[in-house]
Amino acid sequence: MKIGLMNDPRASVYDEIISFGQAHYDFVDLTLEGPNALNPDLERVLALLDQYNMSVVGHTDPCLPYAYPIKPVREACLEELERCAKIFSAVGATIMNIHPCYYCPPAMKKDLVRLNIEALKPIVAMATSYELTLVLENFMAPFDSVHTYAQLLQEVPGLKIHLDFGHANLGRDDGVSFCKDLGNYISHVHFSDNRATEDDHIPLGVGNIDWEKAITALKSIGYDDTITLEVFCDNKSVLFQHLETSRRLVLNLWNK
DSSP: OEEEEEOOTTSOHHHHHHHHHHTTOSEEEEEOOTTTOSSOOHHHHHHHHHHHTOEEEEEOOTTOOTTOSSHHHHHHHHHHHHHHHHHHHHTTOOEEEEOOOOOOOGGGGGGHHHHHHHHHHHHHHHHHHTTOEEEEEOOSTTTTSHHHHHHHHHHSTTOEEEEEHHHHTTSSSOHHHHHHHHGGGEEEEEEOBOOSSSOOOBOTTTSSOOHHHHHHHHHHTTOOSEEEEOOOOSSHHHHHHHHHHHHHHHHHHHTO
């Protein structure tokens, strides 16, 4: 099992990688977002990853309307996602995240899952061409249930799950349910806590997620891959204190 962190796109990508490396995290959850992380210098990123012996998971912009039912919009999003895939592949990633697309005309809300299925098929094929596994992150309804994900996985061959336990604490089915019913498809994980009302991204143990049950569920399916601590705080010195507390909690429960 590897524990990593996501760069803050408001900050320098390079400073973020250095701070993660100095804190001895295993990987960077590299998010390619504005204002400062859209197009990093690949040679510089690779040099820093090598210096700190870290790997990469790819994370894409959550706001891309890739399933919008207008062809030029979809094509533009696919082009942007391919740009991201090239970057992720170049820095050694094997996982590329994507978020559900919630954008569609109001009269087509009932077709949202179908629109996502249609749009995800060529995105999976594109990602595969760069030797990347596309993982879809769970979030708000209708992409908060085992039932919806079972349909997606059946109809989009090659798609896997990015299981965000914080998001699952807000939705219809929790992370334990996803592990129980779809565990074989889980290829990347996010950990953050909340109190089941907002996506707070607070330190583990501060909210109401039962982390012992969460980690037991992951271990029960043989999961031994990447876990991103997605804890937010604007004060960097306080942030790393929160992160260290969260990391110790994970390691203590994992090693029980």
